[in-house]
Amino acid sequence: MKHLFPICLILVIFSFVATPSACGETLKRVTFLPQWLPQAQFAGYYAAREKGIYKKYGIDLVILPGGPDNPSADMLSKGKTDFTTMFLSSAIQKRADGVKLVNIGQIVQRSGFILVARKSSGILSPNDLNGKRVSLWSDFQLQALAFFRKYHLDVKIIPQTFTVNLFLRGGVDAASAMWYNEYHTLLNAGLDEDELTAFFFDRYGLNFPEDGIYCLEETLKKDRALCRAFVQATLEGWEYAFAYPEESLDIVMKYVNDAHVGTNRVHQKWMLDKMKYLIRPTDMKNPVGVLRQDGYNLVAGELQLKGMIKDIPPFGEFYAPCAGEK
Amino acid sequence: MPRAPAKNKKRKLAFKLSLFILAGTTFIFLAAFGYNHYSSRKLVLKNVEENARNLTLATVNKIETTLLGVEKVPLYLASSLENHRYSRHEIFQTIEDILKTNPDIFGAAVAFEPFAFNPKSRYFVPYTFRKKDGFGVHPPETAFQYFYRDWYLIPRELGRPVWSEPYFSEGGGNTVMSTYSVPFYRFVNGKRTFTGVVEVDIDLEWLKEIISRVSIYQSGYAFLVSQNGVIVTHPNRDWIMRESIFSIAEAADDPGLRKMGRDMIRGKEGFIPLQSHFTGKKSWIYYAPLTSIGWSIGVVFPEEELFAGMKKLNREVFIIGSAGFVLLFLVIAWISNRMTAPIRTLSLKTAEIAKGNLDIKLPSVTSNDEIGELTASFEDMRLALKEYIFTLRETTAAKERLESELQIAHTIQMSFLPKRFPFFPEKDEFEIYATMEPAREVGGDLYDFFLVDEDYLFFSIGDVSGKGVPAALFMAVTKTLMKGIASKSMDLPEVLGKVNAELCLDNDAMMFCTLFCGFLNIRTGEFLYSNAGHNPPIVIRSGHKPRWLDLPEGSAMGVDEDAFYLTEKITLNSGDTLILYTDGVTEATDHDKSLYSTDRLIDTIEKSKLSSIEPLVLEIMNSVRDFTGGEPQSDDITILAVRFGDTSGSS
Numbered sequence: 001m002k003h004l005f006p007i008c009l010i011l012v013i014f015s016f017v018a019t020p021s022a023c024g025e026t027l028k029r030v031t032f033l034p035q036w037l038p039q040a041q042f043a044g045y046y047a048a049r050e051k052g053i054y055k056k057y058g059i060d061l062v063i064l065p066g067g068p069d070n071p072s073a074d075m076l077s078k079g080k081t082d083f084t085t086m087f088l089s090s091a092i093q094k095r096a097d098g099v100k101l102v103n104i105g106q107i108v109q110r111s112g113f114i115l116v117a118r119k120s121s122g123i124l125s126p127n128d129l130n131g132k133r134v135s136l137w138s139d140f141q142l143q144a145l146a147f148f149r150k151y152h153l154d155v156k157i158i159p160q161t162f163t164v165n166l167f168l169r170g171g172v173d174a175a176s177a178m179w180y181n182e183y184h185t186l187l188n189a190g191l192d193e194d195e196l197t198a199f200f201f202d203r204y205g206l207n208f209p210e211d212g213i214y215c216l217e218e219t220l221k222k223d224r225a226l227c228r229a230f231v232q233a234t235l236e237g238w239e240y241a242f243a244y245p246e247e248s249l250d251i252v253m254k255y256v257n258d259a260h261v262g263t264n265r266v267h268q269k270w271m272l273d274k275m276k277y278l279i280r281p282t283d284m285k286n287p288v289g290v291l292r293q294d295g296y297n298l299v300a301g302e303l304q305l306k307g308m309i310k311d312i313p314p315f316g317e318f319y320a321p322c323a324g325e326k
Numbered sequence: 327m328p329r330a331p332a333k334n335k336k337r338k339l340a341f342k343l344s345l346f347i348l349a350g351t352t353f354i355f356l357a358a359f360g361y362n363h364y365s366s367r368k369l370v371l372k373n374v375e376e377n378a379r380n381l382t383l384a385t386v387n388k389i390e391t392t393l394l395g396v397e398k399v400p401l402y403l404a405s406s407l408e409n410h411r412y413s414r415h416e417i418f419q420t421i422e423d424i425l426k427t428n429p430d431i432f433g434a435a436v437a438f439e440p441f442a443f444n445p446k447s448r449y450f451v452p453y454t455f456r457k458k459d460g461f462g463v464h465p466p467e468t469a470f471q472y473f474y475r476d477w478y479l480i481p482r483e484l485g486r487p488v489w490s491e492p493y494f495s496e497g498g499g500n501t502v503m504s505t506y507s508v509p510f511y512r513f514v515n516g517k518r519t520f521t522g523v524v525e526v527d528i529d530l531e532w533l534k535e536i537i538s539r540v541s542i543y544q545s546g547y548a549f550l551v552s553q554n555g556v557i558v559t560h561p562n563r564d565w566i567m568r569e570s571i572f573s574i575a576e577a578a579d580d581p582g583l584r585k586m587g588r589d590m591i592r593g594k595e596g597f598i599p600l601q602s603h604f605t606g607k608k609s610w611i612y613y614a615p616l617t618s619i620g621w622s623i624g625v626v627f628p629e630e631e632l633f634a635g636m637k638k639l640n641r642e643v644f645i646i647g648s649a650g651f652v653l654l655f656l657v658i659a660w661i662s663n664r665m666t667a668p669i670r671t672l673s674l675k676t677a678e679i680a681k682g683n684l685d686i687k688l689p690s691v692t693s694n695d696e697i698g699e700l701t702a703s704f705e706d707m708r709l710a711l712k713e714y715i716f717t718l719r720e721t722t723a724a725k726e727r728l729e730s731e732l733q734i735a736h737t738i739q740m741s742f743l744p745k746r747f748p749f750f751p752e753k754d755e756f757e758i759y760a761t762m763e764p765a766r767e768v769g770g771d772l773y774d775f776f777l778v779d780e781d782y783l784f785f786s787i788g789d790v791s792g793k794g795v796p797a798a799l800f801m802a803v804t805k806t807l808m809k810g811i812a813s814k815s816m817d818l819p820e821v822l823g824k825v826n827a828e829l830c831l832d833n834d835a836m837m838f839c840t841l842f843c844g845f846l847n848i849r850t851g852e853f854l855y856s857n858a859g860h861n862p863p864i865v866i867r868s869g870h871k872p873r874w875l876d877l878p879e880g881s882a883m884g885v886d887e888d889a890f891y892l893t894e895k896i897t898l899n900s901g902d903t904l905i906l907y908t909d910g911v912t913e914a915t916d917h918d919k920s921l922y923s924t925d926r927l928i929d930t931i932e933k934s935k936l937s938s939i940e941p942l943v944l945e946i947m948n949s950v951r952d953f954t955g956g957e958p959q960s961d962d963i964t965i966l967a968v969r970f971g972d973t974s975g976s977s
Binding site (some may be wrong): 110133138158159160161163165166168169170172175187188189190260262263265266267301 | 389474475476479480483484488490491494538553554555556568569570571572573574576577584587588591592
């Protein structure tokens with residue numbers, strides 16, 4: 001990798017030099033697939049596109065419609081998109097499964113994945129979960145299972161759908177939720193924050209970095225400068241989104257409306273607000289956009305322990321830093 | 327000058343009257359108006375609540391009837407699936423029959439647990455749905471993760487039939503649907519085991535239709551929220567399936583709306599006012615649950631329309647009230663003006679009367695009220711004043727006439743009496759001084775002195791009974807007689823006897839006169855004296871205390887024509903003084919009616935160390951005046967003092 005650095009540097013400098021003419025014929029047409037339906041979880045990408053930040057970096061970005069019908073790992077491995085986002089755990093699994101994807105930028109540093117319970121069901125601390133019915137998303141069980149193991153909890157795991165309705169109807173005692181999404185859905189279904197107990201995994205030593213930017217190794221090899229430009233532009237897009245939240249919400253709502261997603265501005269506002277906290281945690285001395293090896297090891301180790309991967313892919317092969325350096 | 331404030335006061339009376347009455351009336355009117363507003367508002371709200379409840383419950387019933395009808399279908403199928411093993415064909419046929427016989431149902435499916443229907447297939451979910459031209463069928467064995475769908479998972483986990491949250495129909499249409507799923511069970515190895523779910527999808531267009539038909543007033547409407555508070559139907563299309571009551575409450579930061587949302591999704595019923603951000607304008611809302619599906623319906627009543635009738639009534643009442651107020655104002659202004667006008671006139675007239683114009687005509691009394699009485703009283707007063715002043719003028723004129731006559735009499739009387747002192751400036755053998763102060767213009771006291779010849783000085787002092795003009799006339803007679811007779815004879819008993827005889831003549835008025843008189847030999851100091859019932863004089867021997875002069879017998883003159891008089895004689899030494907006085911001195915009274923008294927007279931004389939007699943007499947007069955202290959003088963006061971001896975040195 002090291003010998004690539006000067007080349008990268010030259011390319012980056014070149015790309016910057018080329019920026020003024022970027023709006024001309026040098027724009028590269030690139031596709032990007034967010035891992036889910038349009039929402040403020042991707043506000044930085046939308047803002048960067050709408051505010052011409054990608055163009056500034058020489059990228060003509062096409063954002064593909066994400067969602068359950070277009071799983072990002074599949075789309076990436078099939079070459080249907082140049083870049084995509086994925087949870088770190090999913091990505092490590094895919095890499096271990098042989099999909100030659102690489103992380104080129106770690107966007108979400110702090111885990112937004114939480115367990116929520118009603119205080120009225122007597123759940124106030126991790127131990128109270130013992131013997132309870134907890135619903136987990138089939139694809140995102142790793143962190144919760146590690147949590148249960150850490151606290152020696154014997155819980156009855158119930159599958160969780162895309163909604164929190166089973167929890168709302170009282171079918172389970174605790175449910176999985178993204179802090180920036182389902183947690184607010186609960187609030188917006190009439191539950192008050194003081195009626196809920198939320199278990200933030202990072203507070204229990206189980207911080208799994210989440211959304212990262214991925215591309216195929218092949219893409220990176222072919223055009224590392226492009227990867228770097230994409231990551232830099234994305235980070236700049238996020239900065240813009242945090243700096244101008246109302247304008248960014250307008251942009252998000254435009255994508256939301258175009259995709260007929262049943263959400264509302266208040267929900268997206270909540271989400272954008274939480275994303276800022278997850279992407280730029282104030283208590284983590286972590287450069288924005290960088291994947292740290294300790295986080296990687298924690299997640300990969302947990303995957304291996306659960307038998308979900310056999311070998312841990314080498315960090316150096318998995319991660320190609322494209323953020324924070326020039 | 328004092329006219330201006332009086333005028334001001336007059337205006338104030340009418341003004342005050344109007345102000346108090348109008349302020350009172352305004353207060354009463356506003357209180358009544360406020361109470362009326364409050365009560366009618368309460369009444370309107372009560373009626374509206376009643377209507378709202380009826381309207382809402384009628385709507386709820388209509389919806390519930392349909393929903394309960396829909397529910398029966400899968401419930402029946404689930405129940406028969408528990409007891410009867412359908413063949414693949416039978417299941418399809420049954421589902422198609424359901425669609426054929428239930429136009430409200432859009433699609434129906436029976437979803438089995440993995441390998442429960444066909445041991446070789448993980449998935450088995452025959453699904454039939456309506457199409458424009460008949461029915462469509464999903465291949466049942468498609469690898470479709472229905473196990474992880476709400477409509478399957480939730481009834482499975484809850485173990486009871488469940489209505490799903492509303493969702494948009496597949497294919498991105500704008501049709502809102504909801505699914506009713508019923509779990510069914512079979513006995514496997516003697517254990518009741520969850521086997522699958524029967525579900526029916528219903529298109530909620532009909533529901534929207536029912537809800538949208540709810541209209542009340544001009545712009546009242548109904549809306550529907552799901553069990554999660556999501557807006558299912560609402561006139562604002564942008565909110566449908568996107569916003570929930572809670573997101574709207576959060577965006578508007580309205581805890582009241584959030585509270586209502588919580589009540590709604592908990593199946594409560596209520597009637598509350600709402601802020602305008604939810605309904606566009608300030609409104610009241612009635613909400614009630616759709617019990618079967620767990621959703622809630624809200625009926626919105628714009629407040630301005632709710633209270634439009636009341637507002638109109640209020641406006642009318644207010645206009646009537648205002649008109650009444652203006653009318654009342656005019657009436658009060660008129661009455662107070664009318665009431666105060668006679669007072670004003672009266673005031674002007676009395677001002678004239680006060681100036682002395684008593685002939686001014688007062689307004690004629692027309693009314694029977696206090697103003698009339700006041701006017702009549704003023705008229706009586708004016709007439710009484712006029713008469714009084716007339717009488718007063720007459721009396722005053724008479725009195726003035728009398729007074730002027732008396733003044734003349736006074737002058738004449740005074741001119742009788744020797745009163746220019748020193749009377750005998752050329753004589754230094756004796757000194758004499760006298761003063762008289764009549765109680766009225768003219769008095770009954772008399773004194774006299776004259777030199778009979780070179781050697782003898784005659785002097786006398788007298789007091790006529792009674793006061794005023796009769797006494798003065800009697801005094802004048804007495805004095806004239808005394809002077810005439812005494813100047814011819816020095817025989818005092820004879821003199822007094824003659825005078826007495828004269829006075830007794832035709833004395834029908836029975837007046838009398840006391841008198842003391844004597845001849846002083848101004849060379850030798852020999853003093854011959856007689857007394858006709860007069861007060862004893864005081865003799866002050868030089869170097870001795872004053873003492874009373876011994877008096878010879880003799881009665882007052884004018885009473886007994888046979889009265890006789892005696893003579894006494896003393897010899898005065900040089901410097902001896904005689905003080906003669908009338909009872910006006912000793913009987914002068916102070917305000918307590920106590921007398922000046924002879925003791926006080928002696929005392930005053932004794933204390934006085936004055937060598938000359940004029941100051942002595944004046945001091946006695948002052949002493950008497952001081953004693954009476956301004957009390958009206960009741961009797962004439964006369965003092966006469968004589969000092970014997972060479973006075974050339976002392977004066």
